[in-house]
Amino acid sequence: MTIDHGQAFVEEARELLAELENSLLELEETPGDKELIGGIFRAMHTIKGSGAMFGFDDIAAFTHEVETVYDKVREGQLPVTTELINLTLHAKDQIRLMLDGPHPGEAPNGLTPGEIAAAFHALAAGKEARESAPPKRQPGSEGASPPSLQGRDATYRIRFVPSRNIFLSGTNPLLLLDELRALGECEVVAQLDNIPSLEDMNPEECYVGWDIVLTTDRGINAIKDVFIFVEDDCRLTIETVDPEAHGEPEATRKRLGEILLERGDIQGEELSKALSEQKRLGETLVEKGVTTSEKVASALTEQEHVRRARERSQAKDDGASSIRVPADKLDVLVNLVGELVTVQARLTQTASLLRDAELASVSEEVERLTAELRDNTLNIRMLPIGTTFGRFKRLIRDLSRELGKEIEMTTEGAETELDKTVIERLNDPLVHLIRNCIDHGIETPEERKNVNKPRTGTIHLSAVHSGAHVIIEIKDDGKGLDREAILSKAIDKGLISPNAEMTNKEVSSFIFHPGFSTAKEVTNISGRGVGMDVAKRAIDALRGSIDITSEKGKGTTVTIKLPLTLAIVEGLLVALGADNFVLPLSIVEECVELTRDDAAKFHRRNIANIRGEIVPYIRLRHEFGIQGEPPPIEQIVVAGVNGSRIGLVVDKVIGEHQTVIKNLGRFYKNIEAVSGATILGDGTVALIVDAAKLATNVEAAEARF
Helix, strand or coil, X not given: CCCCHHHHHHHHHHHHHHHHHHHHHHHHHCCCCHHHHHHHHHHHHHHHHHHHHCCCHHHHHHHHHHHHHHHHHHCCCCCCCHHHHHHHHHHHHHHHHHHHCCCXXXXXXXXXXXXXXXXXXXXXXXXXXXXXXXCCCXXXXXXXXXXXXXXXXXXEEEEEEECCCHHHHCCCXXXXXXXXXXXXXXXXXXXXCXXXXXXHCCCCCCCCEEEEEEEECCCHHHHHHHCCCCHHHEEEEEEECCHHHHCCCCCCCCCHHHHHHHHCCCCHHHHHHHHCCCCCHHHHHHHCCCCCHHXXXXXXXXXXXXXXXXXXXXXXXXXXXCCCCCHHHHHHHHXXXXXXXXXXXXXXXHXXXXXXXXXXXXXXXXXXXXXXXXXXXXXXXXXXXXXXXXXXXXXXXHHHHHCCCCEEEEEEXXXXXXXXXXXXXXXXXXXXXXXXXXXXXXXXXXXXXHCCCCCCEEEEEEEEEECCEEEEEEEECCCCCCHXXXXXXXXXXXXXXXXXXXXXXXHXXXXXXCCCCCCXXXXXXXCCCCCHHHHHHHHHHXXXXXXXXXXXXXXXXXXXXXXXXXXXXXXXXXXXXXXEEEEEHHHEEEEEXXXXXXXXXCCCCCEEEECCEEEEEEEHHHHCCCCCCXXXXXXXXXXXXXXXXXXXXXXXXXXXXXXXXXXXXHHHCCCCCEEEEEECCCCCEEEEECHHHHHHHHHHHHHHC
């Protein structure tokens, strides 16, 4: 099989760009975060290096300018500013366009690639001219890092013992330790064994030394640069202590005695004698006066530091063991599993009809294996919704600045998983909803201040599993919906009569009507009434539901309920005459009988009394045009639809059924109240009922009369 390395680079680069955008937005809030700066630099470095390797020379050359600037930021030569963040976001957008292939014109931000690169070049050159040149390393310096260690993590043991008169040169050793901490993860243990008694102490002399364990990707020369001005005024040793850093196989974790021997803190004979004692090695060595408690503490610190470094390295290796699979191959796999589920249902039905014990046993085993294969295959397609949530942080940042508003985004439940297909088709409706919150919901800082609200508004995105569904909420703390304005607009458009009495929920639902908008003027963000109805149609197409609640002056909450997957669902198989239909099991609450006497009690008004609650019902025979007389005793399937309980009257409830959803095809795309079809075990086709659409159609038909 041929591996398309270019496509692999494009996919990796897109992931890096998504992470880069999140890091930039976080860096804007915490400009002093060294870890974020390092992550941005590494992302640019990876894109540049991989791009050059796989023939994306334009991306490599463009990214080089960005990398150069962030190298200076990393070294503290350039500050993190809003200008730098904005420019880098433009560069990220431009790289994304380059990945998508040749394209005419300018980037969406209005800047050409040459203008962006020139801006970075000027930013780097302008600052560089004001900086003094860094001290040059002498050629041929000993102890340089092996080439294999450059750019990758390695752990070093550093012993730094300043001369006693180091203070006289104006050097503060603690500042040198701070520079080491800036290079990576660092542990410092002070050695106090040379401190004299108080009467013999000279306050102008230094009696303390330090043992340091440092994990960094900067190499040994970066460590030597820290001590370049005091190397003649101290005792300094730098050693690589972790064998894994050299690419060697994982070694056994070093014991305390081995570390003390390597450091020269004890002799071999002293270690042998201490090991013969029953006490812990460290305690024995200190009690015998072989070494100090500080040196033992330093060795233990090194031991723990190396262990943590190895665990992180192992975690990275584990991540690298995953493989990339094209999405279309996963789709083929899901389709094959769907066919297998259909065949398995046929096998189960055949075994039941033949009443063969051996065949029934095989059928049960196949059913068990098919169920496991189905669940595992669908889990492969599951992605955390946080990948979608993360994209909106940039949207909120840019739009809030354009409108002169201050808005922050908070999230909850980012780890909640949804089918890949659902997530992909969910992006656009969420964009419409969030843009609406920003434009119509959140007030300007001055307006919020006048009503005793914080200047900064909040948009909160949350996701949580609820049975076979995921509930997503978009909540803002803005001014809420204007009930009077919505009612007035609905009356003007002829949707309701002027004296109609409506609940808040019914009023709120008008904003999903095509072309409905209460905006006084049209902007490039909203006002044409083509956002919310598009969002609702997209959610309906995902077999989901959308609901809106609002409190004037307090804010608005949009709740979206979506199925976990669009491929295979659990259904309830029902019969209408000779035809079979499937109801999604997730909406079914209970089933009750409906006799002709029960129907006559309410004068055939299509309502039933179920344990003291009046529940309206819909006769599916009538809606689907099924000919013939219904049986004397029918079944009411009570379902939760659009926040209400309704009944669906069928001839017979057959039972649960694993439903492999098939599209009806373009010839049947305009058929309403049916969301798809499935193939039963005997080869016949059963239609899948869209209960929400069916209820909406019936309600609209009744309103016309």
